[in-house]
Amino acid sequence: MAFIEKLDAAKHACIAEVRDIISCNWEDIVLWLPSDAFNEFFSVYKAEFRKQFPGYITHAIRDKLGFACQNLIFSINAFIVYTDEYELDDVLDFTECFINTQLDNFVIWCEDDDILEA
Numbered sequence: 001m002a003f004i005e006k007l008d009a010a011k012h013a014c015i016a017e018v019r020d021i022i023s024c025n026w027e028d029i030v031l032w033l034p035s036d037a038f039n040e041f042f043s044v045y046k047a048e049f050r051k052q053f054p055g056y057i058t059h060a061i062r063d064k065l066g067f068a069c070q071n072l073i074f075s076i077n078a079f080i081v082y083t084d085e086y087e088l089d090d091v092l093d094f095t096e097c098f099i100n101t102q103l104d105n106f107v108i109w110c111e112d113d114d115i116l117e118a
Contacts, residue, residue, distance in 0.1 A: 006052040006053060007052070007103065007106055007107075009048075009052050010048045010049050010051070010052040010053075010103070011099065011100065011103040011104075013044075013048040013051075014044055014045055014048050014099055014103065015095075015096050015099050015100070017044045017048070018041060018044060018072070018095060018099060019092050019095065019096065021037075021040050021041070021044070022076075022088075022091060022092060022095060023088065023092070025037070026088050029080070029091070030080065033073055033076060033077050033080075034073070034077070037073050037076075038066075038069055038070060038073060041069040041072055041073065042065065042066055042069045045065045045068060045069055046062065046065060049061070049065060064109060068102055068103075071102070072095070072098060072099065072102070075094075075095075075098045076091060076094070076095055076098075079091065079094045
């Protein structure tokens, strides 16, 4: 499987799992985001990238995935603050759009890493 196909598989799996996690934590989203969201999102990103790119997840890639998860949390939080009246579907759609944009640019933020050779 080509790099782009592996990246798409990881991206779609991350989107599906993150949507589920947000839905499960919806009632306490404002409290959950700064406390537990990072560990849950990071676990998903690491697992899906390890599945698609075994042997290529270095400390540098892990750090970049962690940074990506932190930015995901900041973006969701900003959307909630900006929107004022938000619904679950709006947050899920925004999150999906953000992850699509974020991971479509994975090649740019990992251009110096061996993972691109996978």
